[in-house]
Amino acid sequence: MSNTNASGRGSRVLLLGGTSEIGLAILSALDLAAATEVILAGRDPQRLEAAGKALNRPVTVARYDAMDTGSHQAFADQVCAAGVPDLVIAATGILIPQERPSGTCAAPPP
Numbered sequence: 401m402s403n404t405n406a407s408g409r410g411s412r413v414l415l416l417g418g419t420s421e422i423g424l425a426i427l428s429a430l431d432l433a434a435a436t437e438v439i440l441a442g443r444d445p446q447r448l449e450a451a452g453k454a455l456n457r458p459v460t461v462a463r464y465d466a467m468d469t470g471s472h473q474a475f476a477d478q479v480c481a482a483g484v485p486d487l488v489i490a491a492t493g494i495l496i497p498q499e500r501p502s503g504t505c506a507a508p509p510p
């Protein structure tokens with residue numbers, strides 16, 4: 401990703417679920433320019449700060465609770481005040497343990 405967007409500002413990427421395993425893995429896989437700013441949004445400032453330190457780039461943390469819908473407009477206003485993000489990764493959620501299939505598959509009918 402180029403480090404400037406159409407507005408001429410530096411690129412910004414917003415990760416909703418800023419400590420999410422898959423969200424951070426997507427960020428890593430994107431191979432962003434070193435100066436691209438990442439905004440890590442979530443509920444736990446300390447864990448967000450810790451995740452941000454590992455990214456080795458400009459990082460901002462923002463408080464975001466997906467369940468607190470009354471706070472979302474203020475959150476969006478806060479994030480966008482410094483420029484609308486060029487990319488939003490929505491990784492907020494709960495990974496439910498997946499059961500392994502048991503038994504063996506029946507052979508298909510001849």
Ligand SMILES: NC(=O)c1ccc[n+]([C@@H]2O[C@H](COP(=O)([O-])OP(=O)(O)OC[C@H]3O[C@@H](n4cnc5c(N)ncnc54)[C@H](OP(=O)(O)O)[C@@H]3O)[C@@H](O)[C@H]2O)c1
Pocket residue numbers: 416417418419420421422423442443444447464465466467491492493494495496
């Ligand atoms: N990992 C995978 O391979 C994979 C594959 C496909 C889909 N997914 C889906 O991707 C989502 C994230 O999975 P993950 O493996 O990254 O899980 P994870 O590491 O446990 O991350 C979940 C993230 O969601 C945040 N979160 C949960 N409830 C929130 C809320 N109410 N408001 C704000 N943030 C909230 C958590 O923040 P806190 O630290 O504050 O709890 C954490 O940052 C899940 O829905 C999962 O089903 C994951």
